[in-house]
Amino acid sequence: MMNSESLPSNKENDSPLSIQEKESYKEVIETIGMSAEFILTNAVDSVLHIGRDGTIIKLNSIASAILGYEKTELSGKNIFSLIPVDYHFFIKARVPCSPEDGENEICCSKTEELFLLRFPDSDGVLNSYECIIFPYTEDDKVSFFLNMWIPDHSKNELFNKLKEAQGNYEALTETITEAVIMVDESFQILYANTSCKRVFGYSRDELIGSPFAMLFPAEVFSRYSSEFKKYFYMDSQEDQTVKKELEVLGRSKNRGVSPLEISFGNSRELEQRTIICIIRDISQRKNVERKLRYLAYHDKLTELGNRDLFHTDIEEFFRVYKSHQQLCGALLFLDLDGFKQVNDTLGHQAGDMLLISTAKRLRGLLRESDMIYRFGGDEFVILITKLNKQSDVELICRKILQVIQRSYNFEKNRQSHKVNIGVSIGVALLPNHGNDEETVTRQADLAMYKSKESGKNRFTIFSEELTLSAQNKWLIDQGLKTALVNQEMFLLYQPIVDKSGNISGVEALIRWNHPDQGLISPDEFIPSAEESGLIIPIGRWVLEHALLDIKELNRIMNRDLYVSANVSTRQLMAPDFPEIVDRAIKRSGIKLKNLRLELTESFIMESPDHSITVLEKLKEDHPGLKIVIDDFGKGYSSLHYLSRLPVDVIKIDRSFIKEIPADNNRKVINSIINLATSLDLGIVAEGIETEEQRDYPPLNSCQYMQGYLFSKPLTYKELLKFLNS
Template identity: 45%
Template sequence: MQEKNHDRKLDAIERRLDAVAQAIVAYECKHFKGACVLPATAALAEASERSETAALAEAGERSEAAALAEAGAGDEVPEVIEDLEEIEDLEPVDSVEATGSFEVELADTQAADGGDGAAPAVQPGESIFDVILEQIVQGLHSFLAQSADGVRFDLLLSSAPDAVCTLDAEARILSVNPEFTGHLGYTELEIVGRSFDEIIVEGGEQRIVQRAQNLASAGGEHQLPKPEDILVLRIRHSDGSQVSMECVTAVSIRDGVPLLVAALRDPSLHRSLVQQLRESKDNYDALSETLSEAIVRIDERMRIVYANRAVRKTFGFAPEELCGEPFSTLFPDEVFQRHEQDFRKYFVVDDTDRAVLGLPGSLELLGCHKNRGITPMEISFGNSKEYRERTVTCIIRDITQRKTAERRLQQLAYYDQLTGLGNRDLFESDIRSLISNRELFEKGMAALLFLDLDGFKQVNDTLGHDAGDQLLIDTGTRLRRSLRSSDSVYRFGGDEFVVLLGFVHGRRDAAVVATNILGEIHMPYELSGAGSRASQTATVGVSIGIALIPADGDTIESVTRAADLAMYHAKESGKNRFEFYNAQLDARAKERWEVEQGIRSALANGEFVLHYQPIVESDGVVRGVEALLRWNHPHIGEIPPARFIPVAEETGLIIPLGNWVMETAFRDLRAWNENGYPNLYVAVNLSVRQFDQRDLVDAVSGAIERSGASAANIKLEITESCIMSAPKAAIAKMNELKRRHPGLSISIDDFGTGYSSLSYLSQLPADAIKIDLSFVANLFTASNQKVVNAIINLAHSMNVDIVAEGVESREQWEYFSEHHCRSMQGYLFGRAVSREEVDKLLDHPALPRR
């Protein structure tokens, strides 16, 4: 309040001084002799707008004294007009011409400036433009710094707030101050030495050139001001644009050399206060009426004192309907009552203090549209103002679309777009809230279930991705159907689902839910196959791991890890079942991790070796060998393949391991072929993970080319289940391998343990079938013998070779020989041995039969 009163007083003082200055000049026009034409709307305003109020008063008193001395004691200065509007309507005196300029009669100039033509005292940092203008307005000599030394002269120019340059008698620019270069963009090197009229587009260039030329003719003597001495110029900026600047000039002497000082400034920076206020009001009105947001000003009685046209769109009311009405008109009653005290805070707390006090800059609440009813709104509050009384301006926005977009973004951020189930981010938010609810765990517990579908990959690869997506959508529906309203289900990606049971009494409750889920998921799915309109039936299973909260973990990390370990245990235990977490799973997980790290080290340290098991024909002669991987740990000793191969398959390390096996086996094969055994072949197993990789064909081709082995002596063994998981893709890869490497053979390993389709089996580019050792071990049981005979007959009908693996007795060997199974391997003919031992075996024409 004190600041506002001070501003009003200062405005009144400035208006009075402005009136004093104009009255004095008018008086001088009436009584002085001589002539000087000054622009009424520019020069007089400039005379009254000195930067310091005290300087204005001082100048007014000095002018008033001079006028009284010339006119005589009987004359009086006209009464000072105090009202701003009356000043604007002031009629010009008789000597004012129609152009808006005053013709001023001057007394003898020598007397006017004290008789000696002394230049005014200019201080460093003072406006040279204002000093020269004051001299011109008062009819004094426009002269600066008579006989000034160079150092002081340069200081005056460089510290001036105006753009200033000096000219010689040919109007060439001698120097410029920093304000000149900053305002017009020229560097000192670019501008010094150029003629001043080169940068003037239009204005009084001839007048300035004439004044500069007068320097030589007048010898640097004082020059009286002329009507053209106050100019408005269009000056060319260094970037080519044009700027308007006011210009005044004065003669000066620097180190005895006469020169012309030209001071320039932007006229737009010195507009009258009235013009600024009028433009501010116009701008405010234009802005408030063109904004799409409703603008409402309210007083401390919570009544609307102003509303713009946008309130019609936001609230359905015309502005005139709202003015004078209660602010509560715009809100449901209960909403206004709840927020009224918040509204009142904005009358006493301005924006700079709101953050400190915890007061938001805007509020979101429900508004009331005249026709549409309840609508979400956002209100931003300006700072309070005194307009007859204290008011606050509110900008109100209809945020219906934004809220809709926010809900859509939340859907995208927290929900799976395929199934509509919550995603991992929503799960973490929900389980964090659940774990922090300590009251829940005083009465019972919660449970977390990790689910992984069994057989989903086969459905996806066989029937296509559309069918796979439909299966996932249906699975989400079935899971929701199995749960209570207090439970939640999420999809983490792929075929992984998570169920969060908000409350259970114990393990039995969780087991009941898991059993229901198993039953729901095991029911057949009706799916549409790729490229087929007819639906097909598919059946999958689900492996479930269960962790209890807080018994198995009281943090997000610990409980999710426990459920994950239990789920993997369910898969390892036969799939399509549920398992609870137990502490032993941690030990197994630790062992698995140690094995994984050991495999990485073993690859780098060369701890893996290949052993080879002989494959013989019915006469016992070695025809080939199968490469089998062995790990000789430097501290533990030999680690069984059954311990590290599953871990390598699960972690993906089987791919670099498999590539190493191919490279090593193919190099050994080449050595044997080149050292007397040209027809010996080597069989290499391809794991499921290895066969599924996209660049399998390139990996095999690279190993063959680098080793220099003959493709005709290479047999790749692929398991039946590996092929049938994606038969079309498998057939394509097999054909490509055989196309690139003619003579390369492919065997179907562990035949009889999968679920081969005869239609696909007939299309396989296979060269041999290996009867799984489980059938060979139980060969002489009636049921197994029938299966073995069927496999042999199938192979003969498909014209492919048969290899019986796991032959350990003479009776087994004789049986397969009688049934025209030409190739066999097993302990009867030898175990897997090192490469050096293979060299010894090859020296015997036939292996001993045990």
Template identity: 45%
Template sequence: MEKQNKPAQLENRMGSLETKLDYLSTLINQYKALNLNPEDVVKTALEDKDLSLLLGREDINFLTGSPEEMKFRNLTEQLGDTFLEVKEDGNLSFCNSRIEALTGFSCDDMMERSLYHIIKPEYKAVFSYHFSGTDPLGDHIVFQIIHKSGSFITLEGQIGFYKRDNQRVMGMIIHSLSPEKELQNRLQKLEDNYDALSETVNEVIIRIDEDFNIIYSNSAMKDIFGYGSDEILGKNLSILFPPEILKRYHDDLRKYFYIDSRDREKMGMTNSLEILGRHKTRGISPMEISFGNTKNFEERTLTCIIRDITQRKNAERTLHKLAYYDQLTGLGNRDLFFQDMQEHFDNIQLEFNLSCLMFLDLDGFKNINDTLGHDTGDMLLKEAAKRLHDCLRESDSVYRLGGDEFLVLIRKIREVKDASKVAGNILNTIRMPFYLKRGDKSIPAVNVGVSIGIVFISEGEKDVNELTKKADLAMYGSKNAGKNRYTFYSEEMVQKINERWELEQGLKKAMAGNELEVHYQPIVGSSGNIRGLEALLRWYHPVMGLIPPDKFIPIAEETDLIVPIGTWVLEKSCQDITEWNNNGYENLYVTVNFSTKQFEQPDIIDTITHVIERTGCNPSNLKIELTETGIMQAPDETIKKMNLLKSEIPEIEILIDDFGTGYSSLSYLANLPTDILKIDLSFVSKLHDPNNRKVVNSIINLAESLEMDYVTEGIESEVELAFFQDKKCERMQGYYFSHPVSKDEIVKLLKASSLPLKE
């Protein structure tokens, strides 16, 4: 390798001592000139033949054709250097005749083209930076141009600003860099010192040219990358890095060739990059590259110091994981959430994009934790965390807040409905059965839901706690609305929470105040005859009037009031059916809904038995209604209790309500001591859908094959009635026949013998 290609020649540009003194003297004269008025500065500059005095006086304005301007032109021709006047768009407003000797282009040629056409494109940003600067004295500048012959030449000089015809221009006094004997000697000494110094460090030191070819390397290359210096010289930098990595950082690396270390911070750059390197035999490792800057007279090269940071990264990852990640699920924890949120707030100040925060709470997790144990609960949390992570984009994040609560940050969405899509995906993902294992033993499938609260993040948002609180309130809105759904935060939500509190307090007094009533909805045969009744609870509040069940039943379940209320409904229903049986309707039956919480009570069998005994109810006319979803929350325990109930009271029948919505398996269904399936109204309302009709037909066929009866609920039209009449369904209910009505209204319907069917 020839001496002139050694890296020491490419150290920071070193001018002669005389050049430095001249430049210092120029700066002193410029600062002195700052105290003179514009006319005196021009006069002094022209008399002393010192154009540097004009550079940096933006209050000086040359008018083309004026005597001062003509003297100025003549003075530029007496310079030993080239003089240019450049406008911000790169076009020249003036140049002296020495331009041709320097660039190969005549002054006329240059006036017809932009300076940006002949400088290397990478340097345009340097000129833009100087034009945008506030220092009127300008600066020393070094850049490269494409000579008319096609070769690259390096130029240096002084720049400053003044005005021509009221337009701000950059004045440039420039010349070509040329090697000098003294400089060559000094560079040779630096080269020798540099070679010696580079061999004392453990990091790789390389120099690369503008084609990314390696022109120098120290011996540490062998330890870090596995290559000897003789193997690596002349090779492209790509030999040290995976191709896709080098491609990703190519533009960043290129910038370091043209922006020196002193200017990088101003340009928003750092002096180092972390990047993946490739060892000759050991594969990929994390590396850190620090950049110097070196120049010679014909080309630019870049000094790179590369160190292997594998151990540092491993330690950082371990500490970071312990500090910012949940140990059970591997999701980010509360601390990482707060850190990411602050970063997100900063980002949306720079570029606002619609984003949102979701607060998630698993529905039914406590029941699983209590009945199947904390180990099973932990397994469910881990699987739920994995599902949440997998159903989100890479740009989004999910965190475990604690217990069964999670937070999801959606960083960028196009419109509000996109948040609904994400929440819908989460609901569908979590509601699928969980198949867990304890060691080698499988645990019966368990089901949970998820309640989601969503709050959109405003552009000026800065308070993480306040935002989380809003998402939490919205989540409780989902809980209050029946769980397993999502709710958007709104200002009206606080009012709704207050209303819910009032309902909760009122519900505690409702039984004692005789505010609760049991209404009944007829269950009819194909000819309209009333075969049975479904008992449905109604609450007449003394101030708020009739309160819908979907508003107060969830409150009753969450506060455990559902247990005493459910027992009261059972007793009232048994009293009424006994009265009707004794008054001539001996085959009329009643179905009573049992909530999951009510049926899981340890003494529920004794409670049912005692109510039947107290009321004298015929157990064959009492049917217990359980939801499929409730059964599947703890199927083994529920089946055991159902079997015990059937053994204690053989005449009693059990219905599965909302069948087809709870994802129960056929193996469980075959083992359920169930007498009747209830086809959910969600299927009935979509009979126009061919696929939905197939589902309904399948449920009917399934019931018949298992020798079960079935009830169809939600019939509201003649089309729906005709469909199930055609199936010879003998248990139908819905608004088509009758809304739920009071006991007195039921008596009137019973006296009518049958309900009229519209034709």
């Protein structure tokens, strides 16, 4: 290092000094006690004098020439701001301790070790240098000399590359928390960082020289060893068939088996190829992923699968079916009957408990291979993946009906409540009724709605007739939107007679003359109007026109007939229904005694308390207006509610009249008449079509009768002629 005959040099072959010669510099410096200035002036190599904080105090002329800087450009700069971050570790690991450092201060022991350093020239181009650090103390201030040589590539190329690679690995791997392992082509571990202890429980010394296979269960390493080998030549995989990461099971020293994620890189410059494995323990991540997946694919309330899981499962079913044509299954759509009443009466907490109990009942009934989902509200879906014949699914549906019909018991406010509900089921057979998710869900949904329309608490297996029915319903739904505007709706009036056969009033009946489908029955379009909410404007139109017509008819005929107008549940539940009735009465100027509002028994019992409140207000605001319960005996009203309802008249349902003169039917009719008489209610027998029905003795107590025996429904003009005759 010194330009002195007393110091060794190696000028004869014009090559850098040997490591042994460089090591002797430290002894000379310590022996002679040279000053920093003397060392810089007499050095034959590039030398930088650097403070412990990395500040370049001074450099010699050789360093200035080799590095490509003027001395003033480097003096005062911090070496850590010049060299790449990856190389900071090498210098910091070799900075000598200061006398001020306490006894407990940990000092590095790599001061005299040779290392490689990348240093930029004045143009920013990085060059490689072989370096060694010598400590230097002057006036109790510790600093160091950084001696730099250009490596002799002709003699030590492999050595230099190995040293540089080793330095890079050491710097990088000790700054990260993942385990880093270098493996050769025989799967021997060449290098391991200290983080391997945290991931695998093995120290560096235990790993280096050991087989890579020790970090995996035997069957896992056997399965993936051929995959690992691909990473030694990953640079040649231009088609990118090799994954950048692998997820495998690893084996630690103490904790057993855990999931790992391994990222790979390889050395392309060495004669013997190696791969670098960056290994992460992903146990926690997998646990989080499992929890998130469960939350994403399951209903929080019932813990059943949700729509997303159903989508995944049924897609898998059809995928398997493509290769196993003998596979058969079924899709069941379930909708609870009466769930809304439980929610409205007992509250949402009771409704939630009912849903949870229903989920448990279904789980206990079905096989492990059958999958259950909740789509929201009271809708459940069952995917049956193994089915031998159609009769099997019919048996399953019957069992579901039985298990849901069992009473549900709830505690609310320390009171026990017993609830009974039903379930409507729609069935699509797989793949008979479709071989894709969209088709079979639509078919099962159609079948379920058919069960609802057919009286609920039953199951329906899809048929093509349901598709035609659905298409017809769609046409009706679309046509309803413009039916009133296009004046396609009209009213008919069916006379209601007293005991003497004189006409006392009429019932207003709406009809629809569709431009394409012709005359459509109310039984077809009223449910659609209810479902869409269009029943509210339609009901308002009926009420207004019926009142105007009866007012005009009474004026022309000098009569005092009443008109009975039907009111649906949706109308009664509308907040502005009392105002609608009030406006219709005022607009027509009709006498209040000439107006009757008809509500079916089942409609009223959907929300009895609300019905009572609204009807009481109507009668209070309009004294003389009468309320009629239509289809009485067909619903399930209790005496408690019936006694509270502000009702004036009941109509015996036509189904009982049709069964005359059956003995059992006589008992039912007598019971209804006795009940109405005890409550001081008027009675109308509707559906009278024969003289036998008219003269049936139990009906002698009825004040009014209505039916085709007396008159069919008539238009306004036909009604005028009928009254005149």
